[in-house]
Amino acid sequence: MVDWARFLTTAFTTIAPMLPPIIGVFAVVCALVLPMPRRGPRILQRQDSWRRFKDDARRVVMARAGNRCEGAVFLAWGRCSDAAVEADHIYPWSKYGPTTPRNGQALCTSHNRSKGAMRPPWWYVLSLERRRRSYFPPDADI
Numbered sequence: 001m002v003d004w005a006r007f008l009t010t011a012f013t014t015i016a017p018m019l020p021p022i023i024g025v026f027a028v029v030c031a032l033v034l035p036m037p038r039r040g041p042r043i044l045q046r047q048d049s050w051r052r053f054k055d056d057a058r059r060v061v062m063a064r065a066g067n068r069c070e071g072a073v074f075l076a077w078g079r080c081s082d083a084a085v086e087a088d089h090i091y092p093w094s095k096y097g098p099t100t101p102r103n104g105q106a107l108c109t110s111h112n113r114s115k116g117a118m119r120p121p122w123w124y125v126l127s128l129e130r131r132r133r134s135y136f137p138p139d140a141d142i
């Protein structure tokens with residue numbers, strides 16, 4: 001016969017001292033993956049019929065970035081020095097981000113591959129905006 005009261009008491013007294021650090025780590029992870037509130041494109045109800053940026057949209061995205069990758073060197077710092085080869089969705093197409101220049105960024109192959117279908121967290125958006133202030137045309141929407 002299992003003594004449930006004793007089992008639960010033992011389990012609780014074992015786990016209790018570990019709870020504050022576990023909750024702290026959980027809160028930090030949650031804060032790091034939160035999206036940026038009230039920023040970015042209006043999310044569509046369904047996927048845009050075009051996945052790839054083409055012609056004018058692609059030209060706008062590449063030109064305002066000076067045909068240079070807009071990715072960060074390390075997490076949120078610096079700007080990648082590689083040439084941009086792909087126009088990529090900031091908010092991913094697979095998660096209903098629109099294929100418009102407003103939702104586009106110029107990336108090199110390795111940055112595009114590492115971003116994948118990640119929904120951009122707040123710090124990603126802020127660091128992209130900070131970098132863009134230095135090279136976007138003054139009238140462009142960062």
Ligand SMILES: [Zn+2]
Pocket residue numbers: 069070071080081082107108109110111
């Ligand atoms: Zn890059």
